[in-house]
Amino acid sequence: MMKFEDNKLSIGQMAKLNNVTERSLRLYHENGLLVPAYIDESSSYRYYSSHQSKRLDMILQMKSVGLSLKQIKDVLDNQDLSIFEALLHEQIDAIETQISELMMNQTILRKKLNSCRHFSNPPSLNNIYIEYQPARRAFYFDIEPYDYEKDVEESITYWKNALIKVKNELHKNNMPITYFSDVGAIISQENLSAGKLLCDTAFIVADDKPEYPKVKQYAIQAGTYVCVYNNWPSGDSSIEAAGIRNLMKYIEDKDYTICGDYIAEVVAETTVFDYESHLSLVKMQIPIHIGHSNRK
Structure with a gap:
C-alpha cells in the first residue's frame, strides 16, 4: 500500500499539477473546501495528497459554471445527490435568465448602432x-x-x-x-x-x-x-x-x-x-x- 509520503505534494506542486495558483489553494483551505492532507506543525507548510486532485477538479468544475464557494462547500459537505440536483437546476435557471438579459442587451446595442447609422446615412426625408x-x-x-x-x-x-x-x-x-x-x-x-x-x-x-x-x-x-x-x-x-x-x-x-x-x-x-x-x-x-x- 502506497504511503502518504510517496504521493505527498507541496502546495506549489499541487498548484502546478492542477493548473491553479497557490493563492487559490489557500482560499479553498480557508473556506473549508480543500483541507491539506497534512500540515507541518513546525513550519505550517501545507501538503496535499495526489488523490485530492479529484476533489479539486470538482471544485473547479462547479466554480466554472458560476457556483459560489459556499454553494460548493454545501454540496461537498452534505454529499446529498438531491441537494446537488436542486442546486444544478437553480443554476441552470439563473444562466437562462442571464442569457435572456444578455440577448436583450445585444438587441439594445444593435438599435443604438442603427441609430448612429441612420443619422450618418439618413433615409430620404x-x-x-x-x-x-x-x-x-x-x-x-x-x-x-x-x-x-x-x-x-x-x-x-x-x-x-x-x-x-x-x-x-x-x-x-x-x-x-x-x-x-x-x-x-x-x-x-x-x-x-x-x-x-x-x-x-x-x-x-x-x-x-x-x-x-x-x-x-x-x-x-x-x-x-x-x-x-x-x-x-x-x-x-x-x-x-x-x-x-x-x-x-x-x-x-x-x-x-x-x-x-x-x-x-x-x-x-x-x-x-x-x-x-x-x-x-x-x-x-x-x-x-x-x-x-x-x-x-
Whole structure:
C-alpha cells in the first residue's frame, strides 16, 4: 500500500499539477473546501495528497459554471445527490435568465448602432411612400392628451411629461431602463377622422421583449401603410403636425381610406450627444385601405 509520503505534494506542486495558483489553494483551505492532507506543525507548510486532485477538479468544475464557494462547500459537505440536483437546476435557471438579459442587451446595442447609422446615412426625408407591414406588438402607456397643433413650447412640455410617465411605468413594472428608448406616439383613427391631431398614447415596440402582464398591450395591425420619414427636435409637434396633414392630404388625393391609428415610430435619436436639443428621426405611418373611400 502506497504511503502518504510517496504521493505527498507541496502546495506549489499541487498548484502546478492542477493548473491553479497557490493563492487559490489557500482560499479553498480557508473556506473549508480543500483541507491539506497534512500540515507541518513546525513550519505550517501545507501538503496535499495526489488523490485530492479529484476533489479539486470538482471544485473547479462547479466554480466554472458560476457556483459560489459556499454553494460548493454545501454540496461537498452534505454529499446529498438531491441537494446537488436542486442546486444544478437553480443554476441552470439563473444562466437562462442571464442569457435572456444578455440577448436583450445585444438587441439594445444593435438599435443604438442603427441609430448612429441612420443619422450618418439618413433615409430620404419627406418623401411619401406606401409599404406593407406585418403585425407587431407594442407596450402602450396612457398620457395626458395634447393637441399637436397648439403652441410648440407647450407641446414640448407635454411630451417631456409623457416621457417621465413612461419611465415611471417601466420602473413600477420592473422593466429594464434599456426599454426607455425610441418612445413613440399614437393618434387614434377616431381623432384622425374627426380632423383632430390629439395624442393621448405613447408606445414602445415590444416584438423583441418579453410579456409583462400588468403592462397594456397595443397591436400594430398588419396591412398597407402610407409612410414618410422626418426628423425634428423631440417634442416639437408643429413639424409632426404638418407631416401628418401632408400624409392625410396624400391619402385623400389618392382616394384611399384611413383604416387605423397614426403611429410615430422613433427610428433613431441623438440623445447620446445633447439631451436638451436632440433630434428624433421618425417614421410616420397611417394604415390605409386602397380602394374607393366612398366619399361623396
